[in-house]
Amino acid sequence: xxxxxxxxxxLEASKLTSEAYAKTLDKEDAxxxxxxxxxxxxxxxxxxxxxxxVSKNISNGTSGPVSAEDEEESIYFxxxxxxxxxxxxxxxxxxxxxxxxxxxxxxxxxxxEDGHPPWxxxxxxxxxxxxKLVGAxxxxxxxxxxxxxxxxxxxxxxxxxxxxxxxxxxxxKAFPSDHYAAMSQIxxxxxxxxxxxTITPPSPTDxxxxxxxxxSVISEHAATTALVLLPGIQFYSxxxxxxxxxxxxxxxxxxxxxxxxxxxVGNVPVKLHDWNVDFAAWCNYKxxxxxxxxxxxxxxxxxxxxVEESPSNDEExxxxxxxxxxxxxxYRPRLSGWWGGDKKVRFxxxxxxxxxxxxxxxxVSNPSALDLTAVLASLDVFGLTDxxxxxERSLRLTAYLEARLLQYEGGEAPYKIITxxxxxxxxxxxxxxxxxxxxxxxxxxxxxxxVVLDERKPDVLRVAPAPLYNSFWDxxxxxxxxxxxxxxxxxxxx
Ligand SMILES: Cc1ncc(COP(=O)(O)O)c(C=O)c1O
Numbered sequence: 001x002x003x004x005x006x007x008x009x010x011l012e013a014s015k016l017t018s019e020a021y022a023k024t025l026d027k028e029d030a031x032x033x034x035x036x037x038x039x040x041x042x043x044x045x046x047x048x049x050x051x052x053x054v055s056k057n058i059s060n061g062t063s064g065p066v067s068a069e070d071e072e073e074s075i076y077f078x079x080x081x082x083x084x085x086x087x088x089x090x091x092x093x094x095x096x097x098x099x100x101x102x103x104x105x106x107x108x109x110x111x112x113e114d115g116h117p118p119w120x121x122x123x124x125x126x127x128x129x130x131x132k133l134v135g136a137x138x139x140x141x142x143x144x145x146x147x148x149x150x151x152x153x154x155x156x157x158x159x160x161x162x163x164x165x166x167x168x169x170x171x172x173k174a175f176p177s178d179h180y181a182a183m184s185q186i187x188x189x190x191x192x193x194x195x196x197x198t199i200t201p202p203s204p205t206d207x208x209x210x211x212x213x214x215x216s217v218i219s220e221h222a223a224t225t226a227l228v229l230l231p232g233i234q235f236y237s238x239x240x241x242x243x244x245x246x247x248x249x250x251x252x253x254x255x256x257x258x259x260x261x262x263x264x265v266g267n268v269p270v271k272l273h274d275w276n277v278d279f280a281a282w283c284n285y286k287x288x289x290x291x292x293x294x295x296x297x298x299x300x301x302x303x304x305x306x307v308e309e310s311p312s313n314d315e316e317x318x319x320x321x322x323x324x325x326x327x328x329x330x331y332r333p334r335l336s337g338w339w340g341g342d343k344k345v346r347f348x349x350x351x352x353x354x355x356x357x358x359x360x361x362x363x364v365s366n367p368s369a370l371d372l373t374a375v376l377a378s379l380d381v382f383g384l385t386d387x388x389x390x391x392e393r394s395l396r397l398t399a400y401l402e403a404r405l406l407q408y409e410g411g412e413a414p415y416k417i418i419t420x421x422x423x424x425x426x427x428x429x430x431x432x433x434x435x436x437x438x439x440x441x442x443x444x445x446x447x448x449x450x451v452v453l454d455e456r457k458p459d460v461l462r463v464a465p466a467p468l469y470n471s472f473w474d475x476x477x478x479x480x481x482x483x484x485x486x487x488x489x490x491x492x493x494x
Contacts, residue, residue, distance in 0.1 A: 008403035022476035043450035044070030079466030083289030119369040129379040135271030139358035150281035172200035207237035222253040232264030238419035238429035244275040267427040295371035305358040337364030394467035429464040445485035
């Protein structure tokens with residue numbers, strides 16, 4: 001569908017599709033320099049069957065010289081699945097290794113002259129930057145555990161089914177892990193599978209879910225619903241939902257709502273505090289570039305994170321002050337572990353749980369300092385800009401990608417963009433549905449020419465220009481190869 005909000009649509013084709021124009025767009029964009037913060041695998045690296053980059057294999061003599069083409073940077077559009085490695089990650093991780101090597105257990109506590117946090121305080125050190133990415137107060141976020149695990153922890157706290165209200169509403173094409181998590185929470189409460197309500201698109205061929213449709217399904221089940229769990233950005237279609245509107249609607253019906261922000265964090269600016277979101281969780285390995293399977297993050301709104309003291313007499317009050325009484329504390333029920341406990345009394349080992357107020361009180365285990373270090377490296381790259389400025393660049397990159405996809409020479413394009421054309425309803429990713437039977441051949445051609453993207457069988461390609469490191473030039477090179485692949489594939493199928 002044509003998009004009147006796309007500044008590239010309507011440009012003369014010869015200009016839009018030229019190499020020179022792509023290069024000019026990169027030159028004119030102040031954030032293009034952020035690409036230098038990342039290691040972009042070369043085409044040769046992707047083909048290499050030995051460990052590590054080809055350049056290393058050449059220097060240590062395990063590989064001979066490679067062709068000029070193999071030395072070229074690959075075209076990496078898979079940051080919605082696994083973000084690329086920031087150059088500084090290696091430096092930060094070697095600092096972590098040095099600390100471990102030189103301090104052992106004291107690495108947890110040593111206060112450094114240069115201000116680096118001891119491992120024990122790394123969770124606090126990440127709060128400021130994380131909170132800026134998701135529009136939260138620092139106390140409302142914490143980096144901990146992993147996404148699905150965090151959804152479980154949060155549901156344990158926010159899904160409190162009663163006889164009347166017991167359903168969980170999710171979307172019909174929810175990421176499978178979210179589906180399994182919701183189903184198992186329902187089973188955990190001895191409720192039947194029918195307690196899971198799914199919101200499915202009205203059209204069997206179009207994944208679009210309008211806000212009206214979402215709100216109407218929620219309203220329909222409101223009287224029996226205990227929780228709504230939705231993705232900020234849908235992983236398959238790339239649709240960005242109206243988090244504020246849907247949250248407000250749920251609250252008007254007295255239903256708590258949580259958001260899976262796996263595809264939203266670091267991609268689009270969200271305002272979790274102002275939008276009054278109850279809880280959210282995300283991973284730090286997609287647009288956040290923290291490394292495969294690294295530690296995740298979560299948000300709990302301030303109003304749910306409070307820990308209040310209500311001592312009933314002087315004696316109890318004194319015990320509470322000394323942190324030896326938990327009966328007098330009121331806080332949201334949760335699945336607790338020692339790391340959620342107040343640092344002042346955490347190591348008392350007296351079996352009195354005194355939760356840290358805010359999201360930190362939802363922590364369970366001692367987090368991996370290695371993971372926190374990798375996430376810190378990634379956040380420091382984000383710290384070179386801000387999410388609003390990054391979003392402006394992202395809107396331009398994705399608009400350019402869209403315009404180039406819509407400009408197919410030589411007849412009707414053998415594909416359709418299924419991501420909404422309205423920029424406010426999408427992030428960086430465009431999902432492209434190919435005509436039946438073309439996927440394998442197209443994928444084979446572009447992959448063997450150094451393109452990395454993600455396919456969803458039977459016929460969808462997800463193309464995600466990550467605004468921190470992808471360029472207009474990447475998109476130009478991708479489109480040239482993709483259109484060539486389309487032509488070859490359609491010629492083969494007749
Ligand atoms: C939308 C969404 N939810 C949940 C997950 C599961 O994440 P994890 O394996 O970190 O729990 C993913 C993973 O890609 C995802 O994309």
